[in-house]
Amino acid sequence: MVTFNFVLTPEAAARIHDILVCLAKFSDSVSIEARRDKLVFTALNSSNSAYASFSLDGKKFFSQYECLPSNGGTEGRFTCGIYSKALLSVFKGRLDDARGKDTAIDRCEVSVQDRPDQTECRFVIKMVCKQGVTKTYKLTYESVEVMHALFDQNSAKNRWSIQSSLLKEYIEYFGPKTEQLDIYAEEGRAVFTSYTEKIMNGKEILKHPLHTAVAVNTSDFEEFNAQEKIHIIISVKDFKAIVIHADTLKTSLKAFYSQPNRPLQFSYTSAGMYCEFTLMTAGDYTEAPTPSGAPSIPGRANLRAQSAASERPESRNMRLEMPPPAVPASRASNRRLRKPGSAKRVISPKPAEADPDSLFVPADEEDHRWDPVDYRNSEETLGWDASGDSDAGIHPTFRDSGSLARTESEDSTDGLAPTQRISQIKGLW
Amino acid sequence: MRFKASIQNISTFTKLTASLNSLGPLAWVKLSENQACFTIIPEQGTQVWAYLRTQDTIFESYTIQSAADNIINLEVPLTSLTRALKSALQATSASIRLTKKDNIPLLALTIVTTSSGTSRGAFGTTTGTSNPDDAFGDEHEAGTGFDSAFGRDRETIVTQEVPVRVLSPETVSGLHEPRCREPDVHIMLPPLIQLKSISDRFTKLALVGAKSVGGSTVTAAVSSQRTRLEMAANMHGCLRLSIQSDAMNISSVWTGLSNPELDPSQVLGGEEGIREHPSTRMKELGSADGRSEEGWATVRIDGKDWGKVMSVGRLGGKVIACFCHEHALILYVYLPNDNGMDESVLTYYVSSYSA
Numbered sequence: 102m103v104t105f106n107f108v109l110t111p112e113a114a115a116r117i118h119d120i121l122v123c124l125a126k127f128s129d130s131v132s133i134e135a136r137r138d139k140l141v142f143t144a145l146n147s148s149n150s151a152y153a154s155f156s157l158d159g160k161k162f163f164s165q166y167e168c169l170p171s172n173g174g175t176e177g178r179f180t181c182g183i184y185s186k187a188l189l190s191v192f193k194g195r196l197d198d199a200r201g202k203d204t205a206i207d208r209c210e211v212s213v214q215d216r217p218d219q220t221e222c223r224f225v226i227k228m229v230c231k232q233g234v235t236k237t238y239k240l241t242y243e244s245v246e247v248m249h250a251l252f253d254q255n256s257a258k259n260r261w262s263i264q265s266s267l268l269k270e271y272i273e274y275f276g277p278k279t280e281q282l283d284i285y286a287e288e289g290r291a292v293f294t295s296y297t298e299k300i301m302n303g304k305e306i307l308k309h310p311l312h313t314a315v316a317v318n319t320s321d322f323e324e325f326n327a328q329e330k331i332h333i334i335i336s337v338k339d340f341k342a343i344v345i346h347a348d349t350l351k352t353s354l355k356a357f358y359s360q361p362n363r364p365l366q367f368s369y370t371s372a373g374m375y376c377e378f379t380l381m382t383a384g385d386y387t388e389a390p391t392p393s394g395a396p397s398i399p400g401r402a403n404l405r406a407q408s409a410a411s412e413r414p415e416s417r418n419m420r421l422e423m424p425p426p427a428v429p430a431s432r433a434s435n436r437r438l439r440k441p442g443s444a445k446r447v448i449s450p451k452p453a454e455a456d457p458d459s460l461f462v463p464a465d466e467e468d469h470r471w472d473p474v475d476y477r478n479s480e481e482t483l484g485w486d487a488s489g490d491s492d493a494g495i496h497p498t499f500r501d502s503g504s505l506a507r508t509e510s511e512d513s514t515d516g517l518a519p520t521q522r523i524s525q526i527k528g529l530w
Numbered sequence: 531m532r533f534k535a536s537i538q539n540i541s542t543f544t545k546l547t548a549s550l551n552s553l554g555p556l557a558w559v560k561l562s563e564n565q566a567c568f569t570i571i572p573e574q575g576t577q578v579w580a581y582l583r584t585q586d587t588i589f590e591s592y593t594i595q596s597a598a599d600n601i602i603n604l605e606v607p608l609t610s611l612t613r614a615l616k617s618a619l620q621a622t623s624a625s626i627r628l629t630k631k632d633n634i635p636l637l638a639l640t641i642v643t644t645s646s647g648t649s650r651g652a653f654g655t656t657t658g659t660s661n662p663d664d665a666f667g668d669e670h671e672a673g674t675g676f677d678s679a680f681g682r683d684r685e686t687i688v689t690q691e692v693p694v695r696v697l698s699p700e701t702v703s704g705l706h707e708p709r710c711r712e713p714d715v716h717i718m719l720p721p722l723i724q725l726k727s728i729s730d731r732f733t734k735l736a737l738v739g740a741k742s743v744g745g746s747t748v749t750a751a752v753s754s755q756r757t758r759l760e761m762a763a764n765m766h767g768c769l770r771l772s773i774q775s776d777a778m779n780i781s782s783v784w785t786g787l788s789n790p791e792l793d794p795s796q797v798l799g800g801e802e803g804i805r806e807h808p809s810t811r812m813k814e815l816g817s818a819d820g821r822s823e824e825g826w827a828t829v830r831i832d833g834k835d836w837g838k839v840m841s842v843g844r845l846g847g848k849v850i851a852c853f854c855h856e857h858a859l860i861l862y863v864y865l866p867n868d869n870g871m872d873e874s875v876l877t878y879y880v881s882s883y884s885a
Contacts, residue, residue: 274690276690277613306634307693308607311692312689313691314688314689315689316687316689317686321684470726471548472552474734
């Protein structure tokens with residue numbers, strides 16, 4: 102039996118939302134690890150090459166926090182895994198938005214119902230809204246062994262730190278469909294290059310995504326202490342996810358790494374939050390990578406199952422064979438429910454909100470009205486407002502095609518057709 | 531083969547490529563000493579031929595060299611080019627050049643920007659001292675940091691590489707600008723934002739009309755539905771946009787537009803040519819209030835295609851429309867420039883449907 106509950110202010114609930122958006126870009130499921138003094142959200146991607154962790158301080162982050170694990174003293178913990186999308190749909194955006202008066206919450210109470218005498222184990226989230234409305238969500242969870250990436254900061258001699266807002270500017274230059282990010286330093290400049298490694302020929306070449314290099318003076322960094330002329334390659338998608346989240350906290354981001362093909366760590370802190378990302382890198386010391394040279398999928402990060410149970414032999418193997426060869430992804434499936442082929446869908450449901458100072462916004466807003474109208478998903482479709490007619494949604498509507506189509510099954514903005522066909526009238530007689 | 535230019539007017543160039551991109555993903559770009567021609571020839575729909583003067587408008591210090599009469603033909607993916615140009619909108623300088631990497635030809639944009647990110651370090655210490663007496667001493671100490679935060683050191687260089695395909699002169703030799711008979715009516719269009727919002731609305735109406743007739747509504751079917759708009763103009767400053775279906779007949783009429791005078795030097799046969807010109811005869815028909823049924827030159831266009839054409843409105847140039855009755859509509863979009871001579875022009879060829 103475990104006692105685990107906490108209370109969040111609206112601001113903290115919004116922070117949780119940002120964390121979940123970020124985690125959802127790494128994995129379909131979020132692992133939660135609660136200890137006496139802190140709560141940790143983690144995610145590990147399907148190829149075990151990227152690990153994200155958000156550690157929330159029990160006293161600073163929460164307005165109330167209590168965790169009494171059933172076993173173990175100070176080292177005891179409660180762990181569970183929840184489907185990211187389910188959790189995200191509870192912590193929707195704008196929780197702390199003063200403008201949305203009806204949806205604004207007063208506080209958020211979370212508790213875990215995990216008792217042998219109850220039939221259901223649930224993760225219970227209560228959104229106590231203003232005006233006396235309380236929304237209660239009960240989510241199912243599975244018990245998991247939380248995996249943590251090990252990272253030896255002492256051996257990571259290369260380090261730099263920079264304002265997240267600057268990095269946010271840089272990632273906006275990157276092409277939308279690029280895959281790799283190469284970090285390289287030379288002659289007082291750090292170069293962030295986003296590109297895609299694909300061998301194409303003929304006309305296909307024109308579909309190749311943009312190759313973007315952003316060269317920054319190392320003096321723009323708060324600290325820059327890294328070896329020059331080494332290429333460190335990570336995934337652009339991971340990097341973007343991290344930078345976008347770091348920018349919501351307006352903090353500075355630190356990077357630690359040793360050499361290519363060894364893990365790299367990004368970290369940043371903000372009031373009661375410690376965020377840490379461990380990413381596997383590729384790359385080399387020599388010149389720019391040849392199109393076929395570097396592996397397109399980074400190797401697996403160094404992982405260890407830090408569960409209360411004894412360390413499993415497989416994970417020990419993993420630590421030895423570093424950098425390890427590709428291991429079947431099924432290894433990871435014992436601790437997570439994942440649909441095959443879902444890796445592509447881990448796109449944030451709420452696109453990152455554009456920075457008001459963002460590079461592209463002013464031009465886009467002004468320019469947008471000139472774009473051709475996309476009639477396929479237009480909200481402003483002409484139709485009858487059938488809201489006053491309660492019958493319309495219930496009775497099937499006749500159509501000329503002869504099929505019975507319920508209007509409610511259609512897009513609600515379609516409404517009813519403005520004219521009644523003669524064939525229908527005949528049918529009614 | 532060499533091509534290099536600095537981009538003087540990034541915003542216009544970006545808007546131009548964005549407008550062209552709405553008609554098709556690939557452009558044939560013909561670069562020569564005096565002009566850069568951007569051409570979009572989609573499989574279906576409107577063609578654009580855009581001629582840009584290399585001396586003014588967009589480029590500066592434009593240099594080109596090639597074995598084939600200093601002409602370079604390229605096939606350029608417009609989405610990537612537009613995206614790359616967008617990252618230059620806030621740039622202090624930008625240049626474009628043709629280069630090669632791993633045997634792949636590229637258009638490389640080099641963009642120099644100054645970061646607008648929040649300042650730090652030195653700035654914090656100077657503003658942090660509220661005591662004005664100490665400010666001088668502090669500033670002096672933090673001087674180097676201050677420079678690095680706001681001086682040239684803060685420059686960021688962005689390189690965007692757009693893969694392109696070099697086309698041989700033979701490949702493009704078969705491509706010609708469409709020829710068309712002399713137009714019956716030529717007229718200056720009203721502000722395109724007006725025209726676009728009304729035509730978009732009409733197109734929506736056409737789609738809704740088609741839906742209610744078609745029965746089961748499938749969004750995929752929308753793309754194949756016909757959205758015919760009828761556009762007509764007379765030589766008395768009237769433009770009429772209308773939509774007709776079984777259930778409705780709606781039209782919008784603009785009056786008081788101008789019909790530019792023909793320049794005898796530009797018309798075949800000079801003064802005589804103008805007397806014989808179809809538009810001269812059209813002048814005798816119709817009226818300035820647009821109520822007369824005579825004197826209209828009419829074309830039937832596709833509403834969705836027209837919406838893509840109207841995307842050019844973002845450039846803010848003046849537009850002259852030439853109507854060839856029941857045949858074609860040609861739009862000349864003039865890029866705004868200062869000297870008024872030899873303007874850069876985009877020509878849109880919109881064909882008229884028979885029904």
